[in-house]
Amino acid sequence: MMSETIYSQIGGRDAVEQVVDDFYDRVLADDQLADFFEGMDMAELRAHQVQFISAVAGGPVDYGGADMREAHDHLDISGSEFDLVGEYLEQALVDAGVDDENVSAIMSEVAALKPPIIGN
Template sequence: MSETIYRQIGGREAVEHVVDDFYDRVLADDDLVGYFEGMDMAELRAHQVQFVSAVAGGPVDYSGANMREAHSHLDIGEDDFDAVCRYLEEALVDAGVNEENVEAIMSEVVALKEPIVGH
């Protein structure tokens, strides 16, 4: 059995670090911070750790809401979605995740663009 991306990047601790860095970047962006006002950030971070772990092949099943339903009330534009993706990619790269694994994780995230933006 081949090693999962999840294990290659360092498991839960590494994913938690990436997610913390990701949200630091997102919440520092004046164009994005409004999406998170009044949100339970601890819960969002936990869901994001679960999501990244799942798409990286970790021992986790994502149990969060359907992506379309979870984001439909936010009216997220394409530029904002792209910015969020860029911040996640930067957080992965800065954490030392290799290019092949970054591309694999980001392909899963980019596949969610239509359900999130195209609501």
Template sequence: MSESIYSQIGGQEAVERVVDDFYDRVLSDDRLVDYFEATEMTELRTHQVQFVSAVAGGPVEYTGGEMRDAHAHLDIDEEHFDLVAAYLERALRENGVSERNVGAIMSEVAALKDPVLGR
């Protein structure tokens, strides 16, 4: 059996570092911060750790809402989705995740674009 991406990148501690870095970037961007104004960030960070862990093959089950429903009230446009995805990709790379594993994780994120955008 091959080692999961989750294990290769360093498990929960590494995923938590990536998620913290990711939200630091997102919340520092004036184009995005309003989306998170009324959001309980501790809960959101927990869901994001679960999500990244699950798509990386970790021993975690994602318990967040269905993507279309969870984002419907935000009226997210393509530009903002792409910005958020770029910040996640940068956080993965800058926290030592290999290009191959970044690609695998980001392909899972790309698959969520239409549901997040309500399409």
């Protein structure tokens, strides 16, 4: 029997969309981060984030987002800002009832993006 993916364990697309909505609510409520999203197409960003989380969770999705460095280069994101965004994603996953092991697996994929996103 195939082992169940994290994606299906956490509830599939509906659950991922709920996590992403919660995540962006948290991020946009933070004055330190909200400016990064000024003038951005939030519907497109949400769709990319749903794709990304689905892909790292083993869902039936190929992540088609721009190269991470290229997509974030102009934003000049600091390490502490990256970490803060990560904390909000982790909180959204936990609040959605994702178990610790799956949260860790998703967050390790996110952590791997820190060097290209902060430009190191």
